[in-house]
Amino acid sequence: MANWDDDNEPFILEPPPEITQAPEAYPGHLNHFIPSPVRSFNANRNKRRAQRKGENGSKRRKNTENGSNAGSCGEISAMGDMLPTIDECEAPMAYTNPVNDENPFAPEPLAEDMDQDDAYQEFICLVEDQCISFVHVATRVYVVEGFDERKKEGTGIFYHFEARKRGNSLDLVCQCPAGKDICVHRRFYEEFREARFAAQEAHLDLGEPYKQGDHRSRANLQSKDGDVVCFARIQIDTEKDVWISRFSVAGGTASDTGRSRAIVTFEGIASGAGKWQCSKDRDLHGAECAHMTRAKKLLDLITGNTGSEVGEDNIGDRMYMVDGMNAGGNSERSVSYLPIMPPPWALLPEDEILYPYPSPNADVPGLLALDERSRSFCGEHFFSPLAPKLQKDCTVYTLTHTMPRKVELQWCPSCPRRRQCFIGPEPCDLGLFNYNNSVMFTHELMNELTSRYTSSETPFTAFVQAVDRLYTSRGCRFVGEDLFRSAWFAFATNQELKNDMSCSECGVHPKTVIWDGVTISFAKRHLKDTLQPPTCITENAPRRKRTRVHKQQWLPHSNDKTTPVRKLLVNWLRKWGDKKASESMSKAPNVDVEASSEEEDFDLSAKDSAISETTRREGELQEVQRRLVETGAAPVRELLAEVYGAGGNSLHWRLRKRYKMLLEQIGAEESVLQMVNEKGLRALKAFVECPDANSISLLTDIPVLMMILEYLSHNQKSLVSLVALSKWMIQRVEAVLSQLKNRYDVPLQKLPMGEVTTEDWRKDAVTAFRKSAIVLHIRTSLVTQNLKKM
Known part of the structure; x- marks a missing residue:
């Protein structure tokens, strides 16, 4: 019962009886119970609920203001909560109640705000049951399937996931849409790294390449960086023998990162007739890209459509197939399985x-x-x-x-x-x-x-x-x-729809198929006069005479009329870089003492031709080396002699290929910052100070140099020439950076010191408004005083 006295004290209600069951309807006057939504699409309900709370709060404040207890310090609601007084209710507010075990009507979490642990737990189950792919395809690269956390199912779209060691830390890079944050793939790898991935990465047991008679150990680090890997092959139509094959294909560069690889998908029959798709080259309109060409070679090896032997220098030596996906896992699974009649x-x-x-x-x-x-x-x-x-x-x-x-x-x-x-x-x-x-x-x-x-x-x-x-x-x-x-x-x-996909007049394969399409664009009337290109120059823009810094290449050219040294280097590499120093002489025929005079003359001429070719190769190489020393690139000259001299014949063909790519990048017609940015510069300095495995792993921004150093370090080879080259690269990058930073004859406008946030424009706007309001207030006061004096 309510108690009331003559001192105008606020009335007090007796505590309500204990409620053991939540009410079925929404009691808006209590502002406590919120029914749990059924699905995750009730985002608008939150907005309406907040508005309803604000309206209820306004009604309470209005009733309190008009009531007889307006002068009281507070008010007790029917649920026993202390409500704010009139003075405390000047600003609109909504009454909320914290979630705790003592409150039987605490709001349950909405479906869209549900903890992501439930979705992650479902992802673990799907990966464990081979319903979602997480396949190891190369030394540091995995292929993962996208995951919809809201629907808790795979998307059927595949991405590359990379686990790369950087010093003493581990960099995890995922190409999925949520890869910039902590996605489920990164969480899964971090949680199960020791149990699932550590042993596999240590032994690099990914399968054998498709090469007859090749039983080499796959423990070598570089032999696991497959250029083309088939990670999924599923038969979707047994009658027509239609398969879906998915490949992870490396790019044309020396980088083995996941970012440089593409997902190639083929849907068709075993003979190769079907549809090809590439995740990187989607705008070719039916044309064939380099990734598809490589994937076709592996598909021919799998299906047996080629009879040629795969040599060491052929790309087939770096092809293999991994069994990392459940062939029965597809998006068309369900609990119902019995045939369904057509409508x-x-x-x-x-x-x-x-x-x-x-x-x-x-x-x-x-x-x-x-x-x-x-x-x-x-x-x-x-x-x-x-x-x-x-x-x-x-x-x-x-x-x-x-x-x-x-x-x-x-x-x-x-x-x-x-x-x-x-x-x-x-x-x-x-x-x-x-x-x-x-x-x-x-x-x-x-x-x-x-x-x-x-x-x-x-x-x-x-x-x-x-x-x-x-x-x-x-x-x-x-x-x-x-x-x-x-x-x-x-x-x-x-659904039972068998053998009826045919036209009664044209049959199964009609001769003519008509396609319809619609072209959509913006109308001209939607364009405004205020639209300007981003290159429009304003009146207050600073004027600078120098807008470009010349000679930013690794091997800058002098102003004389000679051929640039970088052009000589690249031309020599493309002409002779794939041949060893003694290759021409080894292919020259031997002279048979019992051969006829005509055959002997032919063999001698062939041998003389081989000797002449070797002489030209060595002469052009010496000319390139001389020009490199004149340009101030002595470390590049030493590396060129080490790789393509007589001592470089014993190098592995893969290592020679990466050396060639490194030298081609040094001779490229582009700025040094395209290869080494400021982050890469810091990594180079760390490597020069301490050339060990940890510092080598920091050179992820210079992938071709990092992979050469990893190979040499893994096989305990000397790094002297590459350390000298790195010192030269550091000097060249610092020189170009200094020119770029000091190229302005007009000083740049510096921002005011202090913390800069995204809300600065709002603060400036509020400050300007307040200043205008003060000026207006002062002007109004002066006018009022003048009127009073009159």
Whole structure:
């Protein structure tokens, strides 16, 4: 009961009785209970809820102000919370209540704010069960499949993931859309590195290259950087022998990073006829890129379409196939597996009647029970009457609304519990399609999309939007586009549509196919006069005479009329770089003492030609070395002699290739900063100070130099020439940087000292407004005083 006295004290309500169950409706006057939403698309509900809280708070303040206890210091609400006084309520505010165990009506977390640990746990289960790829394809590179954290399923799009050691730390770089943050792939690698990846990276056991008679050990570091790796090969059509093959293909540079590799996909028959796609070269409009050409060579080796031997210098020596993906893992899996009849309007006279069509108006049972037809989501186990059962909630999506129901389940005996794989019912006779034991769709809904697509070419996006609008008018929401697309394709896979994909007049393969398209662009009337190009020069822009710094190359050219030394170097490398010093002489024929005079003359001329070619090679090499010394690039001259002199014949062909790339980059017609930026400069200095394995791993921004140093360090070779080259590179980069920083004859405008934030413009705007308001106030006061004096 309320107590009231004559001193105008605030009334006090007795404590409410203990509430053991939450109310079913939203009690807006309490501002405590918020029902948990059903799905993650209720973002607008939060906004409306906040607005409702603000309105309720305003009503409370208004009632308090007009009440008899306006002078009190506070007020006790019906729930026992202290409400602010009138003075404390000048600014709009919303009443919230902290979440704790003592508050029975604490708001539950919304679905869109759900902890990402649930999605990550599902990702672990999918990777453990080979439903999502995480394949080791090269020394430091993996291929991972994208993961939708909201829908908790794979996206079917593949990316490269790189785990590279940088000094004493480990750099993890993922090319997925969430790779800039802590994505699920990085979390998975960090958590399971010792258990799953450490031994594999140490032994580099990735499989053997497709080369006859080659049983070399794969323990060598460089032999694991496969240029072309087939990481997935799945047969999708057994009758036509159609396969999907996926490849990780390295680029044309010496870098073995994940960023330089491309994902190439081929869908077609074993003979090579089909469709090729490349993740990097998507704008070729059907043309063939370099990545596709390399992938085709490996595909020919896999299918046996080539009879040529693969030599050491051939790219096939760096090709292999890894078995890192479950062939049964695809986006068209579901719990329902029995054949589904076509809709009545698409039923042909020769189609078999599998079951009577269920009535669309028939009610769905409250509990979908298990029977002998029930199967697990993985498709490996069926219902067991001896195993325990459990019940969970599920949602049935019809053509117009949702129906919450209960589903009877059993744990899958083979899948790990973390995967949440259950044996669920097969309700095809009820007109339901069980997608994953949590989401079910009516056959009527699925057939409606088929009907609209075949009659009016309605895409998935438009259909999902139309159904969602219909759902919204009934107080519920439809599923997302991606989830519905995966479910519909799984439904269409089970639907009985055999041998009827042909035209009654044209047959299976029509001679003429007509394609329709629409070109979309902006109308001219939408352009404004204020639109200016970014190169527009303003009136206050500083004027500088020098806008470019010349001679930024590694090997700058003097102003004389001689050929630039960098051009001589690159031309020599492209002409003689792939040949060893003694290669021409080794290919010269030997003179047979018993041969005829004509044969002897021919052999002598061939040998003389080989000697002449070797002489030209050595003469041109000496000329390049002389010009390098004149330019001040003595370390480059020493490296060139070490690699292409007589002592370089014993170098491995892969190492010679990377030396050639390094020298070509030094002779390139570009600035030194294209190869070594300021971050790379710091790494070079660290390497020169202490040339060990940790400092070598810091040179990730100079990949070709880093890989050469890794090879030499791994095989315990001398690094003297490369250390001298690095010192020369440091001097050259510092000289160019100094010229670039001091090239302005007009000083740059410096920003004021202090903390600069993204909100500075707002502060400046507020300050300017306040200054204007003060001036206006002063001017108004002066006018008022003058009027009073008059």
